Amino acid sequence: MNLLTAAVVATETAEVLSIEKNSYKVADTIVGGFFSYIRSEISQQISELSQNVEAQLMHLKELANSCLAKKKQMEADFNRIAGRYMKIFDDLNSELSNRIYELDKPTFTFRKETDSQKIRTSNNDLVSTVAIFGSESSDLQSKIGASIAKKRALDSINKSKMYLWQQKKLNETVRKCMLNESVSRFIFVPVCLIESNSLGNPTDRNIFTNDYLSFLSEKSKRTELFEYFSSDSLNWDYLSPEDNENIRLYFNSELNSRSSQNDLHSERVRDMILKIAKISSIKSISF
Numbered sequence: 001m002n003l004l005t006a007a008v009v010a011t012e013t014a015e016v017l018s019i020e021k022n023s024y025k026v027a028d029t030i031v032g033g034f035f036s037y038i039r040s041e042i043s044q045q046i047s048e049l050s051q052n053v054e055a056q057l058m059h060l061k062e063l064a065n066s067c068l069a070k071k072k073q074m075e076a077d078f079n080r081i082a083g084r085y086m087k088i089f090d091d092l093n094s095e096l097s098n099r100i101y102e103l104d105k106p107t108f109t110f111r112k113e114t115d116s117q118k119i120r121t122s123n124n125d126l127v128s129t130v131a132i133f134g135s136e137s138s139d140l141q142s143k144i145g146a147s148i149a150k151k152r153a154l155d156s157i158n159k160s161k162m163y164l165w166q167q168k169k170l171n172e173t174v175r176k177c178m179l180n181e182s183v184s185r186f187i188f189v190p191v192c193l194i195e196s197n198s199l200g201n202p203t204d205r206n207i208f209t210n211d212y213l214s215f216l217s218e219k220s221k222r223t224e225l226f227e228y229f230s231s232d233s234l235n236w237d238y239l240s241p242e243d244n245e246n247i248r249l250y251f252n253s254e255l256n257s258r259s260s261q262n263d264l265h266s267e268r269v270r271d272m273i274l275k276i277a278k279i280s281s282i283k284s285i286s287f
Contacts (some may be wrong), residue, residue: 058249
């Protein structure tokens with residue numbers, strides 16, 4: 001009976017421990033799945049909001065360029081009108097000056113003759129005045145120089161303090177924005193492949209990439225990349241209306257920023273580029 005009792009107690013203890021261990025495993029699995037689902041939802045929402053923000057920023061950039069163009073036009077108009085009125089006022093000032101000179105011409109003539117007849121010798125009463133004036137002027141110049149040096153030193157200290165404060169603030173912002181995690185994901189890099197055919201000449205192929213894709217400088221890698229994009233296994237499809245709209249906003253913004261608003265030739269070239277561009281016909285690879 002004692003052995004049977006001990007066996008039952010041991011079995012019950014082992015069962016309780018097993019139930020407790022399995023309960024912890026189930027709880028950890030549920031909690032981990034919940035947080036993984038929440039993280040996935042938040043990442044998806046951030047991605048959607050980022051695309052919307054980028055599109056709006058492109059649109060705002062285009063509006064900003066338009067505002068800058070209008071501002072430049074208004075500044076040019078203002079300067080032209082201001083120059084016209086300044087010329088009128090300068091002419092009035094010159095005319096008034098000539099009339100005043102003609103009215104008081106004897107006085108101006110007398111002043112000119114007296115200035116030419118001034119004689120300063122070493123035995124007059126102005127010698128001591130000149131020495132005192134030179135001493136006071138030298139003292140004043142030294143004080144002004146010291147004041148300028150102090151002001152420049154104070155400005156340098158304030159600029160250094162502001163730079164250090166902004167650097168510390170930037171480091172704190174970067175530290176708060178960084179996530180201490182490792183996530184496996186796809187990274188997309190822009191690559192431009194150009195293929196052209198001309199009568200009587202073979203096909204000309206070229207590729208343009210950023211400097212950090214140095215492996216594409218090898219001829220074998222470039223040939224492999226061309227063959228990959230030329231294969232029939234890829235599924236090319238038209239872009240969505242939202243992507244077309246985003247590309248059109250960015251394209252118009254870049255075109256406006258690179259063309260002059262006051263040049264007729266530049267405007268004709270821009271209009272022709274807009275007619276030639278067929279953004280809705282762009283296709284992309286469906287992954």
